[in-house]
Amino acid sequence: MTPLALALAAVLLTPPDSPRWDAAGQVAWLSGTQPSTPADFRGWFDAATIGATAGFYISPHLKVEGGIDTSTRGTFYTTERRPLPGSPFPMFVSSQHAVAVRTVSAVAAYQFFENTWVHPFVSGGAELARADDRIETLPDPHATSVTATTVRPTLGGGAKFYVSPRAFVRTDARWTFDRSGVARVSWRGGIGFDF
Amino acid sequence: MTHHRLVLFVLLVTLVSPRASRADPLDTADAWRSLASRIDAGSQVNVQLRSGQRFRAVLVEAEADAIVLLPKTRLAVPVQKVRYEEIAALERREAVTGVGKTVAIGVAAGAAAFLGMLLIVLGTID
Numbered sequence: 001m002t003p004l005a006l007a008l009a010a011v012l013l014t015p016p017d018s019p020r021w022d023a024a025g026q027v028a029w030l031s032g033t034q035p036s037t038p039a040d041f042r043g044w045f046d047a048a049t050i051g052a053t054a055g056f057y058i059s060p061h062l063k064v065e066g067g068i069d070t071s072t073r074g075t076f077y078t079t080e081r082r083p084l085p086g087s088p089f090p091m092f093v094s095s096q097h098a099v100a101v102r103t104v105s106a107v108a109a110y111q112f113f114e115n116t117w118v119h120p121f122v123s124g125g126a127e128l129a130r131a132d133d134r135i136e137t138l139p140d141p142h143a144t145s146v147t148a149t150t151v152r153p154t155l156g157g158g159a160k161f162y163v164s165p166r167a168f169v170r171t172d173a174r175w176t177f178d179r180s181g182v183a184r185v186s187w188r189g190g191i192g193f194d195f
Numbered sequence: 196m197t198h199h200r201l202v203l204f205v206l207l208v209t210l211v212s213p214r215a216s217r218a219d220p221l222d223t224a225d226a227w228r229s230l231a232s233r234i235d236a237g238s239q240v241n242v243q244l245r246s247g248q249r250f251r252a253v254l255v256e257a258e259a260d261a262i263v264l265l266p267k268t269r270l271a272v273p274v275q276k277v278r279y280e281e282i283a284a285l286e287r288r289e290a291v292t293g294v295g296k297t298v299a300i301g302v303a304a305g306a307a308a309f310l311g312m313l314l315i316v317l318g319t320i321d
Contacts, residue, residue, distance in 0.1 A: 010244065010248050010277060011264070011277060012266075012272055013247060013248075013268055015270050015271065015272050016274070030237050115268040115272070116268065116269055117269050161303075162269055165269050169307070171310065
């Protein structure tokens, strides 16, 4: 056998008619902040999300995936220093933010192993997020609502655990970044199937 | 014999003598053929090919020029022949005991339940 033939020798580990699509529904714990909010102190909010993903396998290891998620409203607080007219000392304005986030994401995922029962994966892509921020400011309570739409890079990693040849339990973590660092973290878990 | 002549003699003997201390290289294909013929049909084996591909399989038959394997995969794939020349490593897998498998499943189920509860609790925290 020639060296070329040896180099090309491979055992078929994925059947030619294997499913190319997968879909999953999932819930997640989302922790995030609103970096665009002007503040001297800015907290993080926690919320539950529900969402779905659908992916297409370009090869046994490479997949493109789209997803949508919507969250409950999570609260965080900001404190802002403002000058007080006629006083040498500033006043501190505290605001309560109640944020709900809806996202649409597109990522490319690399899946380790081939046609096994457990598939770890890493992913990277972009996330379009629409955050509705309901703000109540103290000491003069008045509610305003600010909606911001952002596009941010996202990285993630997790694993698919198959419970049958085509059905799986999936869990992953995903980080979304802005210029100041991590803007949101979500830890997702759900079930899905290949088709 | 002076000291220098003794050193020269030892060097010459070392250089011209056959390398008797080294093991003779065997034909690896013959070695894998010999090993495969000693593994019972139905045994699970770990295989690494010279192409770098690694997989787990059930040994179906050891033929003269190739080993017949059924790869252990999630979605079934056909039984395939692998020529001995293509094999870089072949070893029989020890069977996992029922107790070990049960413990592994229990740990995995417990971890999954814990993560699920944690997600629910964290999601309800305001």
